[in-house]
Amino acid sequence: MSESLEMITTSSDEGTLPLPEPLCREIYDKMLTIRRFEEAVLDIYTQGLMRGLAHLYIGQEASAVGICSALNDDDYLTSTHRGHGHLIAKGGKVDRMMAEMMGKVDGYNRGKGGTMHIADMSLGILGANGIVGGGMGMATGAALSGKMRGSGQVAVCFFGDGAINQGAFLESANLASIWSLPVLFVCENNHYGEYTAASDVTAVREHVAERAAGFDMPAVVVDGNDAVAVHQTAVEMVQRARTGEGPCLIENKTYRYRGHHVGDGDPEKTYRTQEETDTWLAKDPIPRFARRMLKAGMMDEAELESIDTTITKRVEDAVAFANESPYPEAGEVTDHVYA
Amino acid sequence: MSESLEMITTSSDEGTLPLPEPLCREIYDKMLTIRRFEEAVLDIYTQGLMRGLAHLYIGQEASAVGICSALNDDDYLTSTHRGHGHLIAKGGKVDRMMAEMMGKVDGYNRGKGGTMHIADMSLGILGANGIVGGGMGMATGAALSGKMRGSGQVAVCFFGDGAINQGAFLESANLASIWSLPVLFVCENNHYGEYTAASDVTAVREHVAERAAGFDMPAVVVDGNDAVAVHQTAVEMVQRARTGEGPCLIENKTYRYRGHHVGDGDPEKTYRTQEETDTWLAKDPIPRFARRMLKAGMMDEAELESIDTTITKRVEDAVAFANESPYPEAGEVTDHVYA
Amino acid sequence: MSTPERVITYGEAVREAIAEEMRRDETVFFMGEDVAAAGGVFKVTVGLLDEFGEDRVRDTPISEAGIMGAGVGAALTGMRPIVEIMFGDFITIAMDQIVNQAAKMCYMTGGQASCALTVRTTIGAGRSSAAQHSQSLQAWLSHIPGVKVAIPSTPADLKGLLKTAIRDDNPTVIYEDKMMYGLKGPVPDDDDYTIPFGVADIKREGSDVTLVATSSMVHTALKAAGMLEKEGVSAEVVDPRTLSPLDMDTIIRSVEKTSRAVVVDEAYQSYGVTGELASRIADEAFDYLDAPVKRVGAMDVPVPFSPGLEPETIPDEAKLVRTVQGLFHDVAV
Amino acid sequence: MSTPERVITYGEAVREAIAEEMRRDETVFFMGEDVAAAGGVFKVTVGLLDEFGEDRVRDTPISEAGIMGAGVGAALTGMRPIVEIMFGDFITIAMDQIVNQAAKMCYMTGGQASCALTVRTTIGAGRSSAAQHSQSLQAWLSHIPGVKVAIPSTPADLKGLLKTAIRDDNPTVIYEDKMMYGLKGPVPDDDDYTIPFGVADIKREGSDVTLVATSSMVHTALKAAGMLEKEGVSAEVVDPRTLSPLDMDTIIRSVEKTSRAVVVDEAYQSYGVTGELASRIADEAFDYLDAPVKRVGAMDVPVPFSPGLEPETIPDEAKLVRTVQGLFHDVAV
């Protein structure tokens, strides 16, 4: 990788935990919430309580939480088909999310959107998205809007390694750069788009982030399983964006431990190797962060366990809430076509 | 510009003319034919003999001719709204082109396409194109086809600085690169897209060619008013493509001496300065090439004049041919909707 | 008390509508290719940059999908963007952002989001612009729930509908006929003059046949009506003005009176606007019809460049008159 | 002599059609997202990679516009590409390449170019796939001259039409209903079995009403016909099979016999396929109709995710039966 591309690999595994304790606790809580939430989704899906497709975020938690912990409540975010993690990281409520998964009226979208379209406009979450690359233009527009209103808001655009091959990336990156818009393009490179390896379909020398240079935009390649590295990168880039220095591309290298969606078979028997998955499992962002908190003396094993119990309970309650919520009335079907 | 991007600026103005005389004669002939053809188009358009929009190639002749003189007859080419030069450079017949300009039945497309859609499939010319960026996918597909058939054909995709901001570029460049397709993406950077300066809407540090690196593709920035530099670059890149080494991006820096299209006013009074235009006029590719031929003793002033007379006559004949040709019969309107 | 009127062109109506709404609401802004400094390729937005500055009147790269996406994002976050797509043919590149994103955001989010995006684009053949610069693709977005579609035929309608579109909290698309930018007509001299969507306009009263016509075809229909009058046939010309929502009431009332209808629209005839309107008339006015509802659209061919061919493909008044005559003839036989 | 038949699924019909045509003609190749190694997200192209290798069965990047463009370019230069667009909703991203390029190349070049491109994509709601994975956008490309459109309802029709499409020198689009991939049916056991475009198929004979139905709605119509039979109403079910070209003769002959018609298609009803078909029936069979031609399409709403709402939006047999009953009722009154 050429230095002129101004890419740095940040890895903060060594050394002390350089973040304040309350922040670390929040990061840990959010990451574990995502993990437990996704496990519950797997569960309800397998039980037949949820229809559609469930794309789990398990394994990628440090990416969403590392980025969103650098944002303000009113900053914007666009998400993807694999969006549950982004939503929770930005503050989404697990009960209303879970109800939405099941198409219930108490869901964020009154059951009309489902897993791929959950939004919470009050938290700046402009929605998960069923179109690969579909959020890129929207994030750019949200950043433009913030800039025009002088609000200081930034927009984060999450997308996968597959989405970097959509023309929408070029057009959005170019627009954001010429207009110095406060948008962070965050590529979550989990190395596969569905069942196809990113390396087979993506022409770059080594990193997706290399594409940023062609848009006169800084890029950072980050160990996406390291919440600290992601967070620190995000803080710097958010600061940059907020002060009018424009967009950037962050590439979080990560891995999804599960298949593309629930029920599509065992990836290790088809398009990837057990060995590869094991390498990534060893870098699981959650125990990794836990170890660092333990080492820093911010927490002990007992507390880790009690946090897990609390979160697990919260997610169970969310499932119960969702189960109890009814489907929307048939008459609602024609509501909301127009505002 | 970073060296790691592997960009070189080739300028061959100094020194001797390093190409064989017959080739130089052909290059000169083609460039002057384009110039005289476009002047005639200006003329017929102004007289009201041609409808639609006429986008003149005047000033950019070295780009088309430099590239196409490195191609075989059966190589493919996709062109743009500003396509007359590309067609002539690839061997298009001026009489059938002129008839097409006027919508006549003896035109290349029986009058159905007009200036923005002229094609000569027998010469591998897949057509001018009314959609900015419209030819990028097609050129990539033609290269794929050549490669699959093992024909050794290459495809050249001409496009403007404006088109580099179409998502089609990203998708085509990526496809061509991962599949090592024999396609030359040739950006004719004439510094304006319609009435907007490329520098205002294009996020690059300095050169459009910088975008190639993000697709693991070599790029060359060339003095596009220097037919020799363009030709030499094309020869090298065609060779590369033909031997399976894949695509490249060539950026020919050039200028259109006229407006975006005939009749849209005086650019020097609105979006560009007389000073800038004068700088480029001093680099007019045709007299520049003529001077080098004179210097090399390949030609004398008298011959230059007689060549011009011949070409002027050929173009006048083309206009006469076009004028005499009838419009297609009304009944033809429903032909060719399907093959 | 009647509002004073001024005569302006269809193109000036665009400029006035945008300028008035930008003055009225600072969240309104305008972007597109060559729309600012150059004032647009059709010169209809000249002057806006001078009045409102670079922040609110933006020249964009040639990136239809990108600018439409940016429009959607801005609209979701409190702005009211107006995005110009120079030729309607280029909207093909921005369809995902309009159809999958803008049109569905309010519904998919259960009413949380609104998307006050206005898209302006052009339709219409007749300039030898050939197959990629002449299409009238209004049927596509009319098919999509969540988008509202207007197709004005006069300066007054354009101005009133565009102003309504900009104020609307939903994605709206205005199809402007590029051949009509020079067309003049009276417009009420009132900054707050708007026309509601979903209200058809009777452009000419008549009693024997209803011509339902859109955009430039309204003028073709008016010419045909003039010709028919000389033959003793009184034609009513109804302009739906918006395709979605569609004011069927006015159309049906007219057909109940005349018992005959022809629908004319400049797009490719098959699977276009005429099919929707004609099938609804044939159904909803079934008991009143004395003759089949006829459709007149463009030929189902790509628009040819040649001045010798292009006019063949576009509906004209002669064809309309023949079609109307056929309705009476058939019945008489 | 009758051709022996085998029972296969709608999905297997896809695979067989592609495999047979690839064996027959080495210029045929297939590309799309996850279509090769994984055999497609609907698993209908499993095995093709093994038989034909990576050169002819290609996994592509997620670049709908790019791969469609590459398909067009390959088709213009002697190949016969089949391009898969996984969900029909994503075709929004590739519209320029289909509509402005592929569809118009032959015409614009005055017959010089041909573009033997086959596009396969999906339609159909019913899986809680929500608004961006459930649309049935067949009306759009049916509107475009230069493209041929097929919409098969059975394994046999799918196989025969897809094979014809691959052999056709023009751009063709096959809309496959994603809910039907598991549907079984008999298919002639003949490598050269094809079905010409432009030939409708009477899926059930009847004498009282004609149900013109497309794709999965053919099965809905057949169910409705079964229910109607019990009430003494004999319904004929006509499947156009291709929307462009469209076999109106067969449809009109049926309506001349039955005097009543209902058109049913799963897409958004407004400005969709039903409008075109109904308006043509109402016109061309005007003198035979005893009741208005009715249309049944999906509700004009984005497809909702909730299992409590989605079924409301899709036409079902009960709705069809009610619509047919209305036709008789209206007339009786």
Ligand SMILES: Cc1ncc(C[n+]2csc(CCOP(=O)(O)OP(=O)(O)O)c2C)c(N)n1
């Ligand atoms: C435009 C579009 N094309 C294809 C798809 C189907 N699809 C859904 S997810 C996916 C893979 C996306 O890969 P990536 O961007 O890497 O995200 P990941 O699933 O790995 O998080 C594909 C091809 C889609 N939803 N939208």
Ligand SMILES: Cc1ncc(C[n+]2csc(CCOP(=O)(O)OP(=O)(O)O)c2C)c(N)n1
């Ligand atoms: C998709 C699309 N968008 C916009 C246009 C209108 N248009 C025609 S030429 C042009 C400028 C193109 O600029 P460039 O690519 O630099 O080519 P040049 O005219 O300078 O040769 C524009 C915007 C178009 N034809 N197609």
Ligand SMILES: [Mg+2]
């Ligand atoms: Mg991925």
Ligand SMILES: [Mg+2]
């Ligand atoms: Mg240019």
